Amino acid sequence: MSQIELRDVAIEYRKPKSDESFVAIRGINLSIDKGSFVTIVGSSGCGKSTLLLAIAGLIPRARGSIRVDGRDVAGPGRDRAMVFQEASLLPWRSVHGNVRFGLELQRWSRDNVDQRVAHFIGMVGLGQFADYHPHQLSGGMRQRVNIARALAVDPDVLLLDEPFAALDAQTREVMGNELLHIWEHDKKTALFVTHAIDEAIFLGDKVVVMGKDPGRIKDVVEIDLPRPRTTAMLDSAAFVAYRRTLRDYIAADMQSLQMIEDAA
Amino acid sequence: MAVAIEIERRRALSLARIVDRYYGPAVSTLAVLAFLLLWQFAATRGWVNVRYTSAPSQVFSAAVDVFRHDHFLHHAWVSFSEFSVGFGVALGIGLPLGLLLGSSQRLRLFVEPPLMALYTAPRLTLLPILIVWLGIGMASKVAVVFLGVVFPIIVNTIAGVREADPRLLQAARAFGANAPDIFIKVLVPGALPAILLGIRLGIGRGVLSIVVGEMFVSEAGIGHQIMTYGEAMQVNRLLVYALSITLFGYALTLAVRLLENRVRSWRPQP
Ligand SMILES: Nc1ncnc2c1ncn2[C@@H]1O[C@H](COP(=O)(O)OP(=O)(O)O)[C@@H](O)[C@H]1O
Ligand SMILES: [Mg+2]
Numbered sequence: 001m002s003q004i005e006l007r008d009v010a011i012e013y014r015k016p017k018s019d020e021s022f023v024a025i026r027g028i029n030l031s032i033d034k035g036s037f038v039t040i041v042g043s044s045g046c047g048k049s050t051l052l053l054a055i056a057g058l059i060p061r062a063r064g065s066i067r068v069d070g071r072d073v074a075g076p077g078r079d080r081a082m083v084f085q086e087a088s089l090l091p092w093r094s095v096h097g098n099v100r101f102g103l104e105l106q107r108w109s110r111d112n113v114d115q116r117v118a119h120f121i122g123m124v125g126l127g128q129f130a131d132y133h134p135h136q137l138s139g140g141m142r143q144r145v146n147i148a149r150a151l152a153v154d155p156d157v158l159l160l161d162e163p164f165a166a167l168d169a170q171t172r173e174v175m176g177n178e179l180l181h182i183w184e185h186d187k188k189t190a191l192f193v194t195h196a197i198d199e200a201i202f203l204g205d206k207v208v209v210m211g212k213d214p215g216r217i218k219d220v221v222e223i224d225l226p227r228p229r230t231t232a233m234l235d236s237a238a239f240v241a242y243r244r245t246l247r248d249y250i251a252a253d254m255q256s257l258q259m260i261e262d263a264a
Numbered sequence: 265m266a267v268a269i270e271i272e273r274r275r276a277l278s279l280a281r282i283v284d285r286y287y288g289p290a291v292s293t294l295a296v297l298a299f300l301l302l303w304q305f306a307a308t309r310g311w312v313n314v315r316y317t318s319a320p321s322q323v324f325s326a327a328v329d330v331f332r333h334d335h336f337l338h339h340a341w342v343s344f345s346e347f348s349v350g351f352g353v354a355l356g357i358g359l360p361l362g363l364l365l366g367s368s369q370r371l372r373l374f375v376e377p378p379l380m381a382l383y384t385a386p387r388l389t390l391l392p393i394l395i396v397w398l399g400i401g402m403a404s405k406v407a408v409v410f411l412g413v414v415f416p417i418i419v420n421t422i423a424g425v426r427e428a429d430p431r432l433l434q435a436a437r438a439f440g441a442n443a444p445d446i447f448i449k450v451l452v453p454g455a456l457p458a459i460l461l462g463i464r465l466g467i468g469r470g471v472l473s474i475v476v477g478e479m480f481v482s483e484a485g486i487g488h489q490i491m492t493y494g495e496a497m498q499v500n501r502l503l504v505y506a507l508s509i510t511l512f513g514y515a516l517t518l519a520v521r522l523l524e525n526r527v528r529s530w531r532p533q534p
Binding site: 090092093105 | 431
């Protein structure tokens, strides 16, 4: 059963200092199965964030329809939660306070909120750090808080916009593994944006490849690797083949960018 | 052996920490003491004319005298109540107005130009008008304190709200925040350091306003006494009052600064 359905979606932004609009993405058709892990790759500026924000209900669409569990998306909702990049934590709140933030906004009953918060802080391995403030944490720890904040509101769909982009390669790998671990536990539908090809393959059941000018979906690649995924798979023949396919797609995009720059 | 070295090292470390911690205050205290000593010395040696410069010992005995026989508490109370009322009203109006203006660009377009003009205008020049309007009693002084305090609070609150990180606003909205949520949970806490800065600047301006206002025209108050003793060439007593009001402003500023440090503790210390 597909849980998220996008039909012919287009998003436009107003160009700065003019009345013209700029088509960020268009002609987006996508079905995402309940409980699946879908990754979105594409070069920078192809509209990955735009697509995710539209599903989150944070930006209006110019045309098309977005449905989650059959309901039209008209704004943010309890059924979806978003994991942003690290700078989206409230710097004046502790880890506990930040994870509590989403629950407060969604008016969860106060009775066992703090217990719930503690549970999710423990789940991402930050039990010792509940009273720390974001500036006292490493980038990886901040992203654990971000993930805990999203999980705590018990969404059906998890939307992650390059959550590990600011992390070093090692931390990134560890975080990817842990995210999968958590996901395998309750199989929430996950939509994960990245520009790292390996990460997209390693995490995803499907990789959505996006291209630019205008932002669009070029292809959706099914990743037929067994779960649980292990780091050893990174060197398997199948993985290498996926990597090559995706790299060619994105390289094509880079070439067209090069042509534009040359022409200019 | 290694243990002994370790203990030795720790002792040295903790000593270094103590020196580090008290170095600033110690130097400041020494500087004040040195100044007082030099002042006293210059006066007793006759390097300066004590009639104009006074001396710490004389100021001290004048202080004893003032506190006993000069209705000091009455004058302090007059100034303090004028200051408090003016300050309270300025806070009660400036803070909500600043929050409102900070979150509405349209309102800002209307109000900002006259606001900035008033902020930069030398407001003490309005004093004669205020006295014509409000008389020489408490009201005119309250008004001049109000004018001194309200603008730094408004302007800094606006700045604090406008600097709100759009990524935080977006995160809040993603979790379903409505406008009051965003206001209370994101904008106000984010603007708090700036608001406190506005309050601290306001204190300085408010204290100055009260003294000048009372010096200009009044029946009682610290400024009134400073003027009186100035005209009578009683430098000792004048200094007692001037020092008292300085200490008041300093203590209040210090208190707000401590609060600021607490509020800023979530930021990496520079
Ligand atoms: N708020 C905005 N206003 C105008 N243009 C925007 C805005 N956000 C993104 N864009 C433009 O839309 C395109 C897609 O952006 P984005 O979705 O952020 O890409 P990605 O996340 O893939 O890097 C880019 O060309 C970007 O400049
Ligand atoms: Mg992006």
